Amino acid sequence: MSEVDVLRSLFHHADQLLTQYRPFWQMRPFYIRQLSECSQLPEHLLSKLTKLDQKEFEQLSQNSEASQQWLQPWLPCLDELEQIQRSIPGVDNSETSSQQDSVSIKHLSTGIPGRKWSQIEQFINSLPITGDTAKHKLLEWCAGKGHLGRLLSIRKGYEVTSLEWQHSLCIQGEALIHQQKKRYPQLQQRMQQGDALSDDVSRLLNQHNTAVALHACGDLHTHLISQCCNSAQAIKQLAVAPCCYHLTADDIYQPLSKAGQGSLLSLDRQDLKIPLQETVTGGQRVSRLRDIELHWRLSFDFLRQSLTGETRYKPLPAFPKKLLSGEFNDFVLWALINRELLSDNHDSDNLPFNEREMSQALTEGAEKLLVVRKLEWLQSHFRRVLEIWLVADRALALEEAGFHVELYQFCDKAVSPRNLLILARR
Structure with missing residues (x-):
């Protein structure tokens, strides 16, 4: 097979699998509240995913062999996906x-x-x-x-x-x-x-x-x-x-x-x-700050929705990462001002939420983050x-x-x- 044929074969193989299994990757995890909303995915898969608590999911998602075995009933194409990835040679320099x-x-x-x-x-x-x-x-x-x-x-x-x-x-x-x-x-x-x-x-x-x-x-x-x-x-x-x-x-x-x-x-x-979600890990501190950022973004969105009555996730722009080293209240203040829901003469002790609402937002944010992680795990393959x-x-x-x-x-x-x-x- 000529190199031209190899390239065309590679493209068509990838195209066939991406088209056939589109529901597993062409989704918007941040816009989905509950796994049950993913009606395009097999019901039995969603049921099993929902039952996984955070610890169980982390153990599964961090073990490639266990992941492949767990997903095999719904993604029999995993070996083919690996084959496509291995078909791109490295340069021996x-x-x-x-x-x-x-x-x-x-x-x-x-x-x-x-x-x-x-x-x-x-x-x-x-x-x-x-x-x-x-x-x-x-x-x-x-x-x-x-x-x-x-x-x-x-x-x-x-x-x-x-x-x-x-x-x-x-x-x-x-x-x-x-x-x-x-x-x-x-x-x-x-x-x-x-x-x-x-x-x-x-x-x-x-x-x-x-x-x-x-x-x-x-x-x-x-x-x-x-x-x-x-x-x-x-x-x-x-x-x-x-x-x-x-x-x-x-x-x-x-x-x-x-x-x-x-x-x-x-x-x-x-x-x-989606391809850009694969990043180079910058160490434990960077990973921890990334987790905090995602948790706080999702938690704030629950607070924003309670103020505005909106029910759709609305992403925040990039922000100074030093906010992640502070308190959630400081982040919420910045986000409210950014979204023009609060004037910039307020401080973090004068937010339109009580302590119970802030705590509830963090709880719901953590639950939503687990949903996002599970869906991104499906996408990652x-x-x-x-x-x-x-x-x-x-x-x-x-x-x-x-x-x-x-x-x-x-x-x-x-x-x-x-x-x-x-x-x-x-």
Whole structure:
């Protein structure tokens, strides 16, 4: 079977399972009060899930073998889902790393978090560079401060243009180029401020023969792929690690490939967020704060509904995480002011709820959180396959445009769960 056939087979297998078992993952856990509301799911499954208390559920959900056995009557596809995930090979860059030139790059990592630097290094090591790189002009898409492009230029000899929208990041990037050029005179890089979604990028792309994008969000990376699919485009090599699929202007996902356009799946932004629920654990403290945040968000919503008479969950925006180190009262005060249900001259001792109502909200919030966890657990078995479906759709669009395309996992999930890499060349 050719690589094209393998990619198509992968997509269609994922599409078939996602379509067949849609009720198990295409749901809104935060908007569901009781498991009994999930009428699309098997009644016996809901009954057994409801009977699991928090301790029993945690023990079950944290044991993959027990989970698979427990779910087998309703999800006989679990082995197939695992098979799809295992079909994306990892990149063996051990040889690449061991054969790197003698250039020391430790100074380039200054000020970059360790995990981010590991992502940059492993992304670069995954690229199968061909030909004379000295003649290659590379465009770094959505570059930030240009860290990726800087390493590509120093280590692999590219002449790099780093495209970035934010002026402040371009200024900082230029300063880093000036600083690092003293240590690495071979560095060939320039920052260019510009909008990756503008019409001007077509001209910019035509001035380069290689483009790379590490974790460009949503429309930013799909626009790059769409531009490169144009037969008149000069880009011959493309490396894209997608991220944040939900950050798109379209209310409903618009597949890029013909295969994707033939799918029966209809995905909105909430569906596109499902793959992002898999995160890298930041330690016990981060995990504890995440649990507190979800509990308090849900608990506050019970209080909000009692004030407004609404019965539908309404999410809160991001907030200063220092609130989680305080009291629930302080969080409720912030949330009430944010929702314009209280003026900002109030304090946490003057809330429109008594102690019993606050305590009851926390109890109901904890019960609702367990419901959310159980439904997200069902979703989790399809999370990675949905992401593979999305990335394969992008890869197939490039294949349909004449590229030779391969999919890899460029790093371990502990480095980044967004580790799928599209490599394309023509």
